[in-house]
Amino acid sequence: MKTQPIPPSFLKQFRNLIHNGKNFAVIAHFRPDGDALGATIAMGGALHFLGKQVTMLNEDAVPSNLKFMEGSESIIRTVDYADRPDAIIVLDNGDIKRIGIPGMALIRDNVPAPVSVNIDHHETNNRYADLNCIIPEECSTCAILYHLFLALEIPLSPAMRDALYIGISTDTGSFQYERTTPEVMEIAADLLRQGVNVHDINRKLYQEIPWKKLMLNREVLNGIHLNAAGRVASFSLTRDCKNRLGVTEDDTDGLIDILRSIEGVLLAIFLEEMDNGKIRISLRSKTPAVSVSEIASRFGGGGHAMAAGIRMSCPIEEARAKVLPVLEEAVSLIS
Structure with missing residues (x-):
């Protein structure tokens, strides 16, 4: 499979960051969609696998149609950090202001701010972080994380696997939009081989309208x-x-x-x-x-x-x- 390379300089710095850090905050944009939630859950799972303390944060509640996602119940809306995070990882977010009031307060209340990471696929991203991995050619932030975890040799738990699939599926309009490339379909195929129940997920995503x-x-x-x-x-x-x-x-x-x-x-x-x-x-x-x-x-x-x-x-x-x-x-x- 042709893979979208993660920039080597980012990969090296990110590897060092997560190796040396203990406490991480993971935030996506407010009004989270499937890609924002999928990326949050997947990154949280990766950090947990590495033995890190993780807080997953979003200003808004998980939408009702995505509450079935395993791990979404751990995303909180407010945070009072007793311990200063070593890094804030921002996902699927083109502008720092879109992390919302709790996220901005987390940065403001930790001056100087902890190292921040910005992983995204929006072409309008203004590279606001210390470490930036912006790949506009990718269909979703979850696709970028798939390649990142592959490069870091981080295995996918069932929750991470499903989260990545949901992020890719929703951000491609169920594999209908322009960026549905052969490589995207190959990622989806690999996730299915790892156990994604595509029938069950698609039923919950697209076939159950209140x-x-x-x-x-x-x-x-x-x-x-x-x-x-x-x-x-x-x-x-x-x-x-x-x-x-x-x-x-x-x-x-x-x-x-x-x-x-x-x-x-x-x-x-x-x-x-x-x-x-x-x-x-x-x-x-x-x-x-x-x-x-x-x-x-x-x-x-x-x-x-x-x-x-x-x-x-x-x-x-x-x-x-x-x-x-x-x-x-x-x-x-x-x-």
């Missing part, structure tokens, strides 16, 4: 707007709507895929009014002619060329009025 989320899907279908001659699809989800349906922020993941799947649509935008009053904006592109990560960066967001996000502090219609015209302009330039 009734209230199905009702939310209906709301989206009834409220989609098509712009730019049907090449841009948009939907705005208000808190009033969520309260009426009894759904939470956990239930909204993946709704943008409904917009993205419409025939003729090239760009999709999903706006959600969150409980804290901020607006979460998800962007998707179906054409290499438009990078939504570049568009998101104009508004302080980031991500990948085909999938990116923004957060804004303004009314939802104001956020829509700011971003939607940029998408319309982008598709107008496509011949």
Whole structure:
């Protein structure tokens, strides 16, 4: 199998770091998805195997559809470190601010900050750590960790194995997106050979939709707007709507895929009014002619060329009025 090499300089420094350290914090971005959680669980398992003390931290709760992941119950939302961590390992996170308030407090309360590690595949990553391993060509952070553990000769426990598979599967859209390469499929095949129950995992990931989320899907279908001659699809989800349906922020993941799947649509935008009053904006592109990560960066967001996000502090219609015209302009330039 052709492997994506881990940079030798990073590998050497990371090996020395985990060899000499005893106490580690592992953090991914807030609103964790399958890749963020999978990477957190897998890295935590690797450090436990090496006999280290590990705290797995995330500002937000594990989404309900991912609570079946073994090890997710050990991810905590707040931490009061009695012992200063030797290193903070940040995963699947392009900007340090996206580790959330507990993570930022952990760094702030340990001055000078412990050595930090940044392992990620987002092309907009700004290399904020002392040690950075950024491979934008990889489909997911879990794929990078697969190669890292292979290089370090760290065996995969069943929980680590499943976590890596879930991260790769979800970040490739169940092996549908552009970065689903032969190498990615070979990683998945190796994980299956090691015991991944693909039927059971796929059933839990993709075939068990709660009734209230199905009702939310209906709301989206009834409220989609098509712009730019049907090449841009948009939907705005208000808190009033969520309260009426009894759904939470956990239930909204993946709704943008409904917009993205419409025939003729090239760009999709999903706006959600969150409980804290901020607006979460998800962007998707179906054409290499438009990078939504570049568009998101104009508004302080980031991500990948085909999938990116923004957060804004303004009314939802104001956020829509700011971003939607940029998408319309982008598709107008496509011949």
